[in-house]
Amino acid sequence: MPEKILIIQTAFLGDLILSTSFFHAVKMEHKDSEVHVLVNLGTESVLSNNPDIALVWCLDKKKIKKNPFAFFQFIQKIRNEKYDKVYAPHFSFRSSLISFFTGAPIRIGYKESGFSFLHTKVIPRPKQGPHEVEKLFSLLFEPYDFPTGRERRPYLFPGIEEETSFSQKKSKLLKNDTGYILIAPSSLWETKRMPEEKFVSVITQILRKRSESVILIGSKADLGIQEHIYRLMKTEPLEIKERERLHSLVGQTNLKELMVWIQNATAIISNDSSPIHFASAFNTPTVMVYGATIPAFGYGSLSDKHKIIEVNGLDCRPCGIHGGRVCPEGHFRCMLDQNPVRIFEALEEVIKT
Template sequence: MHEVEKLFSLLYSKEEYSNIQKRPELYWKEESVFRIRELMKENRLESGNYVLLAPSSVWETKRMPASKFRVLGERIFKETGKKVVLIGSKADLDLCEEVGSGYAINFAGKTNLPELSFLVSKAALVISNDSSPIHFASAFNIPTLAVFGATVPDFGYTPLADLSFISEIHGLTCRPCGIHGGRTCPEGHFRCMKEQDTNKMFEVAVQLEQGNVK
């Protein structure tokens, strides 16, 4: 059950909330997105011509290795014709540079929340660890590829976009290792992220962007 449904169940019967839109809704004042509009124009970013990569998370065990994000991002850039934009906080600047140097546009630390929501709303696809960009994408029904490592979909924080895919490693008895993940892998192997298949993820990303996944 998604967390939204859990909250709805406190107020409504299952029959009642089954007919309620579960995706969140986000709005912004026009003056609050003027700067991001200009930044997008400078970088020739238009609706649907870029893919957003969000390689960070507060919790280290929820982060797919930067090297894998880089392989995936470079392939998207080279093989799909889409621009690739990295997003994150100021603290993620170096990580995003590691992932996107040489091919991507690094917006880490350059957006506030209204600006980020506007940027997400125009993306062709969002690729993110189990973190907040998933939920921004859900608000605008943007196709989403979510990467789950230490956490699991059963916690209820999965994408709500009509088109989405969760990349996870099945069969690991150590998952989940915490509600929010942790700083280090308790087992020392970090297989939940190190075994993520970027070839499969690229195939899914293309399908999501084309609207024919599943």
Template sequence: MPEKILIIQTAFLGDLVLSTSFFHAVKMEHKESEIHVVVNLGTESVLDNNPDITKIWCLDKKKIKKNPFAFFQFIQKLRMEKFDKVYSPHFSYRTSLISFFTRAKIRIGYKESGFSFLHTKLVPRPKLGPHEVEKLFALLFEPYDFPMGRERRPYLFPTNEEETSFESKKSKLLKNESGYILIAPSSLWETKRMPEEKFVSVITQILRKREETVILIGSKADTSIQNHIFRLMKTEPLELKERERLLSLVGQTSLKELMVWIQNAKAIISNDSSPIHFASAFNTPTVMVYGATIPAFGYGSLSERHRILEVNGLGCRPCGIHGGRVCPEGHFRCMLDQNPVRIFEALEDVMK
């Protein structure tokens, strides 16, 4: 019987994308094994067609919060699989409980995780310093054995269907052959979002000084951000042919379709958010704008050509591992002091 391994990663979308390099490493170390992965319901599509994964289990967090009995039903289904080993990249109390109740003989997690005593092997997870993929690899390797190069970057597998959809939309949207630059102006956390006015300034510079089309990306929840940017753009001193090169795909793509748009982009400018990690998978040149968070948390771009823009010298940064809803200090200087000219120069640098 092949060994059965469970990996529990029910964190945010960006964390799941980064974890695909860990899934690949586990599969390479256990080539004959079945690899099962538990993910948060709604994020699973980014793992479609992943050859490293045998089965995906979707955990509905909203459902189990309302109905604890549903949680135990989910655990019971996992237990019936009789896993030999469990890796817990996510470090919540719930993850440790799931790992423990599988009854797997080997359960590997972080010392800093909730209910860490339920694991059979503990690995330190420093808050600052190593990149997230290195923290993940620590569950599997000694530091001197960490994978390098391509194996550090995420693994995403869009299908021919997404490729065809991309080609069809691109031929209709783009008016020239100069390619396009993506702008991802949103984030789940407000203090990780650069104000729309700053993005407008960057977009204006691109449209006036370069030939590429500029395309906004995001989910349906980001429609208000898109609309604000378009309202502000009306006052910018641009010619009609320049204005026509600003488009939006906000709320118009699935996650798998978005993969292909990022894969084929000339570059992407984004806040500290999941599009960065999509771009890392395809080695897309990246400009990353930091606000409340800092690169030392370990979630920076893994693309070979990338630049980080942050406001240094602020004693209040970071104000939280994920940022927050409002600036605790009331000034939001980490984003209000961002320089759009420097951002544009960084874009030109990564596109050389």
């Protein structure tokens, strides 16, 4: 019987994408093993076609919060798999409990995780310093053995269906073949979002000074941001032919389709959010805008060509690992002081270098 390994990663979408390099490393280290992964319901599609993973478990957090009995039913199903080893890169109390109740003789997690005493081996996880992929690799390797190069970047595998959808939508959307630059103006956390006015200034510079089209991306929840950007764009001094190069895919792509759009982009400009990690998977040139958070948290771009844009000299940064809903200081200078000209210059640098 092959060794059965479970990896528990029920964090946000961006964390899951970054974890795919860890999934690959586990499979390479245990070539004859069967690797299963436990993720949040709704994020599993980014693991489609992944050859490193034999089975994906989906945890419905809303369901188990409403019905604790459903949680124990879920745990029993996991336990029936009789796993030999569990890795728990997510450090919640729930993840530690799931790991423990699998009954696996080897359970590896972070020292800082909730109920860490339930693991059989714990590894320190510094809050700042190493990139997230290094923190993940520490569960499997000694630092001198960490994978390098391509193996640090995420592994995503869009399928033929997504490739076909991309080709069809692209031919209808874009009138020229000069490439396109993606703009991801949203984030789950408000203090990680650069104001739409700043994005409008960057978009205007691209349309006036470069030949590529500009495409907004985001989920249906971001339609309000899209509408605000379009309203503000009406007052920008642009010619008709320049305005015609601004498009939106907000709310029009699923996660797998989004992969292909990012894969084929000339570059992407994004807040500190999951599109950055999609771009890292495909080595897409990236400009990353930081507000409430900082690069030292370890979630920066892994693309070879990338630039980090942040407002330095603010004692209040970071104001939280994820940012927050409102600026605790009331001034929001980390984003209101962002310089759109500097962002455009960074974009030109990552494209030409």
